[in-house]
Amino acid sequence: MTTAVDRPKTQSEVEAQQWLHMYRRMVMIRLFEEQVNDLYTRALMPGLAHLYIGEEAVAVGVCEALEPNDYITSTHRGHGHCLAKGATLDKMFAELLGKEAGYCKGKGGSMHIADPDTGNLGANAIVGGSAGIATGAALSAKRLKTGQVAVCFFGDGALGQGLLYEVMNMASLWKLPVIYVCENNLYNEYTHNSETAAGDMLTRATAFGLHALSVEGQDVRAVYQTAKAVVDRTRSGAGPAFLLCNTYRFMGHHVGDINREYYRSKQEEQMWKTQRDPIKLLSDWMMSQNLADRARFDQIQSEVKSEVEKAVQFAIAAPYPAPDKVDQDVYA
Amino acid sequence: MTTAVDRPKTQSEVEAQQWLHMYRRMVMIRLFEEQVNDLYTRALMPGLAHLYIGEEAVAVGVCEALEPNDYITSTHRGHGHCLAKGATLDKMFAELLGKEAGYCKGKGGSMHIADPDTGNLGANAIVGGSAGIATGAALSAKRLKTGQVAVCFFGDGALGQGLLYEVMNMASLWKLPVIYVCENNLYNEYTHNSETAAGDMLTRATAFGLHALSVEGQDVRAVYQTAKAVVDRTRSGAGPAFLLCNTYRFMGHHVGDINREYYRSKQEEQMWKTQRDPIKLLSDWMMSQNLADRARFDQIQSEVKSEVEKAVQFAIAAPYPAPDKVDQDVYA
């Protein structure tokens, strides 16, 4: 650190620290996912892997606006949410590899990471399946007067699930502290959402009386600032909100989804990757504002890289659960 | 009839005929339901009976705007829809009494009247449960190019069911000829809908891209005219619509719901019954326009009364199905 210890930090230094922190988190997610891609391709990872690459600003921007004990629910594309909410790399990798040391003792895997310590109620492999859970957590927070809020992350595809409208209605009736964060990455698997979502996405929330906003999801500063305002509003008791984040997944729906041209063009992907990369957008802006220089970003990248590598080595070396653990944890 | 056969009818005579026809249909529903109330109270009718009294203008106004082969789906409070779509009194009563001569051979009962001859896809005892069926019928009509439309009747309570939003979305995406008719009678059983429906009801449809209108549901002329416009629009291929009809049930949620003061006041009921009775509103208006006189309405009332009495006698005398019919019709 170059900041002198005894001089109070200026506003812009504090801000710079915060952006750098978010930068680090986004890089962590990116490198984590690249490593997952690699593990998967090397047949070291079982099951399916849905990568969050390209969408990092959403999870990070939103989770930075949360307190550690606030709740989140996540999706099949959930690694980013978990890491942004504070999950550690080693237990994440271990879970993805089905190891006993993983967050769920290997029982959950990539699509079910859950962690009470970071308020993570769990990723969910049922599209839209966690909308009730997040809303229920908000009900607890309200009843128990804990001041917590709950964030429900889901994709644009989940707008097809009726459950979402049922629970938004109740959240609105009961003024629950829950925020529905829709990650609109344009696709439901291999189908563009112009084929699956009629009408207007934001209106689907305002119709039920929710406070609804949309935000440029590749810009972590915009996501963070909007999320902060929405979280504060919701925490203060003003009722549920809906945040539509426009974003894009850079990779396939899952790692095996290689040939994508039948549902989206290479140009489209190229445009997003080169012009709308959330990590690059942030570092470019910070450099343009003289808040940090290239070396600082390089340093973060290399620090995170070695953390990720250490974590993945840990996970690879970790043992599988003993088969006789299989019928533990069925009942509490 | 007083109209001379050889003189062409004037516009207002044609209109008067049409309103009188609707008047008759509303009276038929009213007297049918009063008879059901009586049968039920005399313990002649098994099961539950949800009366449509007070809401007649909705079913009649909408169904008059339909062609005979257009489809409808109905609800637990379905007698009015079935009669308005052309069901005959005798088979209705017979079904309600569980007799072989009933529309469903006694297998369906009050909540499941269905009749291919009148395009009635069936009443449904699952709140919102027929939203998919109506939408599917519209899909058939579109694919088979029959020119039919499908009307889905449901109560305000069904706005709580996620299924409705799922199918409205698809109807909108695929421009299906389906009209969702929400009978907003203010209550879901014993709970006012201010406790169950947040936000704005019409917006719940426009959010999904539907053409949405609301109408004064006690005024059969308004319902008919609005429905006619909506049906024409939908039939012409402009896509699905949502019609919110504001109405009121004069009686209990079902016949046994006698003491209602804990959920709604006598004054409220009184106001609707005396000032917003759809049957009286129509006859008053017609008399004020000199389209018919009191005697004409009395005559209709007494004609319908004797039809209803004949039908109920038929049903009471009709035999139950033989017990060995019980396992027929399980599979086609």
Place this chain on the structure above:
Amino acid sequence: MPETRELTLAEAVREAMAEEMRRDARVFICGEDIAEAGTVFKVLAGLVDEFGTERVLDTPISEAGFTGIAVGAAMTGMRPIVDIMFGDFSTLVMDQMVNQAAKVHYMSGGKWKVPMVMRATLGATRRSAAQHSQSLHAWFCHIPGLKVVLPSTPYDAKGLLKSAIRDDNPVVFFEDKMMYKLKGPVPAEDYTIPFGVADVKRAGTDITIVATSSMVQVALAAAHMLEEHDISAEVIDPRTVWPLDEKTLIESAKKTSRVIVVDEGYGRYGVTAEIASVIAEGAFFDLEAPVKRIGAMHVPIPFSPPLEDATVPNEQSVLQAAKALCGR
């Protein structure tokens, strides 16, 4: 002397909830028309006066939604009781109960818990037709992570429901709506009934009748009639169909060597199949005759009274089956 009153099953259920709500501020109920209306069956009548509308929470007609909300609330410190008016509407909550509630504990490696109760009704003969008369509990028994309770008396209903509310797992509790007015003795003091312990409702030596929910009453009536035919019937009520007290069932079967299993769910691929299989395996060398299963006829439940009556098991069907099994 401990006090015992005669309560109806509905009163016993209500009392169990009231006591648990007094005991534990985290317990709340949610469902349709449960507050001022006290449910359509009036089972919860009066609870809202004591506990208020936050703890007796009226919901929109959104079974999937409020069940999901209960799952989330249960994970985060509350102990919800979900009221599903008719068991037929279970169809709407299967994802929340089966893919969420039942699996959260396991999928999280034991980290999150889901202490919730789903109460629903079952049972036919109310002339409510095919969508309001089903007994769909077999579906839930099939799912690891859930427990399934079927009380047959006011005493059992109260003790089992209190256990359910105190359980840290999702428990599905089915009440036969035709039994709400059934009366029976219920102690005034606090008691619970453990899960997985069958109750011998009547001892006998010639034949075992395993029965669930209201079929226990049917079995008892049949057992009474069987006396006239010199047949001594033992009536066993598993009380919880999962966990299932296999031992008690098998031992009784070994003793009597003849078994009938009666359950009001559809007969095919239902509860009787599992129980019959467990007994046929466990008492294989002692059975004199095949285990006889009696369930609802394999038809959607018809409206018309004479038809409906033909579809569900009753005293006569159990009586005839028992006589046939015993060769009378």
Place this chain on the structure above:
Amino acid sequence: MPETRELTLAEAVREAMAEEMRRDARVFICGEDIAEAGTVFKVLAGLVDEFGTERVLDTPISEAGFTGIAVGAAMTGMRPIVDIMFGDFSTLVMDQMVNQAAKVHYMSGGKWKVPMVMRATLGATRRSAAQHSQSLHAWFCHIPGLKVVLPSTPYDAKGLLKSAIRDDNPVVFFEDKMMYKLKGPVPAEDYTIPFGVADVKRAGTDITIVATSSMVQVALAAAHMLEEHDISAEVIDPRTVWPLDEKTLIESAKKTSRVIVVDEGYGRYGVTAEIASVIAEGAFFDLEAPVKRIGAMHVPIPFSPPLEDATVPNEQSVLQAAKALCGR
């Protein structure tokens, strides 16, 4: 000479649909990612090119909604095939399948028909964890008004699916996703396989193994290994679990006197219970030992490979059970 090709099960399924769509313009398919993507398993690949997006209809992620739409379309002149990507999502369509599709014909006194097929997958060991690995077909078997098909070979898959599409009732058709690449002979000409007719996949004299879906392959492998132990195993595939060919099962049991029933659904309150009960009753006096049931372990399906492998039946578990039953 009738031509016969080797097809994979996926190809057989696709061919059945393509042929029926050519034969009958009312047949269409709807589901998620089925058109250009041809489903996530690529089972429908290419169909959209021949039949267009109106007949291979991509839907939003709205299982309940598009299943309900299929019910309505089926009632009014179309013959829909609903594609439910993972059988685990059956949880979302239970109301539409059970309270609507299954009951419409009966409730209307036989007036409306619902000629539709719901296709879904089942089967574990893809490391897809608890919400993408279940085999929930037992739920559907329990419901009057539905028929349930579980093909185990490409030949059966094609013939049964064609029957399902031509059937005037709602049919639920489960494909084991691990079997899509399984190859087998399939005639080129049109054929159908009637429902309710079990198929003896392998004749034998010492023990009967009743197996469903991919468990048929497991049973055949076990039967092969049993030869080494001088045990001649008969493998019977019911093919449709409802209607169930009770006669063929019972006759084989009478012949061999020893029976194992294997199904990949959860073992408790599942398909094996019904089949075992039917056999235990029908062959009561001929059985030398209790019918042995083998299903998935009563746990949510875990992600970790060594754990998941421990939960599902396999050749070894069938082999060991067979040896034990035969006293080896």
